[in-house]
Amino acid sequence: MSKKAILGHVFHAPVKGEFEHLVNACIEFDELGKISQVVTPDQHDYQSIVQKHQEQNTLTTLSDSQYLFPGLVDLHTHAPQWPQSGKGLDLPLFDWLNQYTFPLESKYKDADFRERFYPELVDTLIAHGTTTAMYFATIDNAASEYLAKVCKQKGQRALIGKVSMDEKSMCPDYYVEKSTEIALSDAEAFIQNIIAIDDKNGLVHPVVTPRFVPTCSTELLAGLGKLVQHYQCHVQTHASESDWARDFSHEKYQKTDVEIYHETQLLTRRTVLAHSIFLSESDKHTIKEVGAGIAHCPLSNMYFADAAFPLREAIDQDLHVGLGSDLSGGPIPSIFHACLDAVSHSRVREAGTNTHLMQNRGEPNTRVSFVEAFWMATHGGGLTLDLPIGVFQPGYLFDAIVVDTNAKHSQVRVYSDLDSPRDILEKIIVHTTEPAISSVWVNGNKVK
Known part of the structure; x- marks a missing residue:
């Protein structure tokens, strides 16, 4: 050879x-x-x-x-949101999703529309040094499979998820799965088709992708968990991103997002939980025990989470953690920039911002170094994905x-x-x- x-x-x-x-x-x-x-x-x-x-x-x-x-590893990016990058960032997350994101994502069922934007997105990420990207796609199988073909053709390592969301009370009527049964059938067909697209090179991987707890029925989560166990594929989802998301799970299920994912077999060594800001100590223990990972998205957290992820503690507790751009909640398609944001985020957290306090403004000893951020962008990202990269x-x-x-x-x-x-x-x-x-x-x- x-x-x-x-x-x-x-x-x-x-x-x-x-x-x-x-x-x-x-x-x-x-x-x-x-x-x-x-x-x-x-x-x-x-x-x-x-x-x-x-x-x-x-x-x-x-x-x-x-x-x-x-090569830089992006653990969390929303491929269809590329055209809205930089728009509506002053809105609360719920309004941003309904005014910008869901209408845009629904357009990708049109072949001309997806062919206009997905190649440009992949070219952009490669140009910024992202050699591995974990993508949220849309609920549409054909569009999501097209993204996989683009990544393979352009040579980018990609983990791609057809989004699953069936809870009609939390989704717009024009952008939601027709039924739980169809959602599960489509998710399995997507896994099989992605494996067929790249059965030799190992460049593209299927990812089971429940959007987040509020948009998914418990039946859907349980069914997706069975698919994960059968195909041993990666999982990606949002976890405890905001006060609203955390409170939703507590009020509806009296459980945390991590507990829900664990009970439905969605929490595995190959699971990546985006954001994960409001984790309990029990959640952290469970994540570490199963070997799941966290995608830290510092820039989008500033816009939509209204809180700072405890990165210092996650690193010190030896959790698997890497960086995500979170396009387009994070509007900059650069993981080098995410490194800078992670450091800046930690410095603000440590220093605090309330000038009315003469002391004890922040949380002591929570800063993160550039070297640690660089590790997360490369080796840490590879470890989180359980892939030999970085x-x-x-x-x-x-x-x-x-x-x-x-x-x-x-x-x-x-x-x-x-x-x-x-x-x-x-x-x-x-x-x-x-x-x-x-x-x-x-x-x-x-x-x-």
Whole structure:
């Protein structure tokens, strides 16, 4: 099996809270995109490996202005909401959904409409360095399967969920499943069709996707749980995103969202719970026990949650946690920006905002570092999804991006006499925009 290699300055975060900067490292990967070895100049076989790939014309060599990073992982994004990004963010969540989101999502049943926006969305996320995205699609099977085909064609690793929502009292009459039975039948057909779309490459994965507790009957949740157990597929949903969502579950079921998902077999090692702001200690214990994960969406939380996710505690308790853009509740399609937002969110939480208090304004010792945010955007995201991505180590898949500080319109400025490796990492996180990301690989294939 022929192999390729890339040589240059490498940043990654194999250990939570730490990072590695490897100078002139050579990363070798096979035809399936699996990393076979990572060698550095101090290793005895380094020169022979580099020379072999040079002679075989299988070596990509980066310049001193280019930095190799693991591909970014977006654990929570709403694909059909891309056209409304940046609109209506001053509204409460319920009004925003009904005035903007549900009318827009219902349009994707039209083939011309979905063909207009889904390719543009996937191109945009790839251009921003998102090599793996976990997508909420719509309730329409054909539209959701089309999104999977677009992701496969463009080479993005994608976990895609046809949304399930059958509770007619909580959904508009034009955008709701016809019945619980049809919802379950459609969900199973979607799983089977996604498996058929990409049965060899492992790029696209089906995801069981109950929108959230208020829009789903208990019969639907239980039925979806049985599908999850049968197909062993991923699950994504919203959990305890706001006071309203938390109170809804308590008032209607006298349970938390996590308890409901656990009882209906929807909480597994491959479950990603978006937001999860109002978790009880019992909820956290259950999440950790089953190995489920959390998608932290700091920017959309600022707009719609009216509360701050306790990220510091989640990290310290060793919960699986990564980052989500939450398009379009979070209007910026960049996981680097989500890193900055996560750090900023934690700093505001720690400092507090009430100027009428002379002391004890915030919650002490709750800040998160840029290195921790970078870990969540890469390795932490891969761990949350239970996929071998997010770090440059043998056995992992070569998903990577190149940040070029000399690229046209790059906003990243690095000064070798002033900036340490940590300085460079933090600058790249803060200042990288689309033009600075010169190349993107997924599964060892160059997709940008």
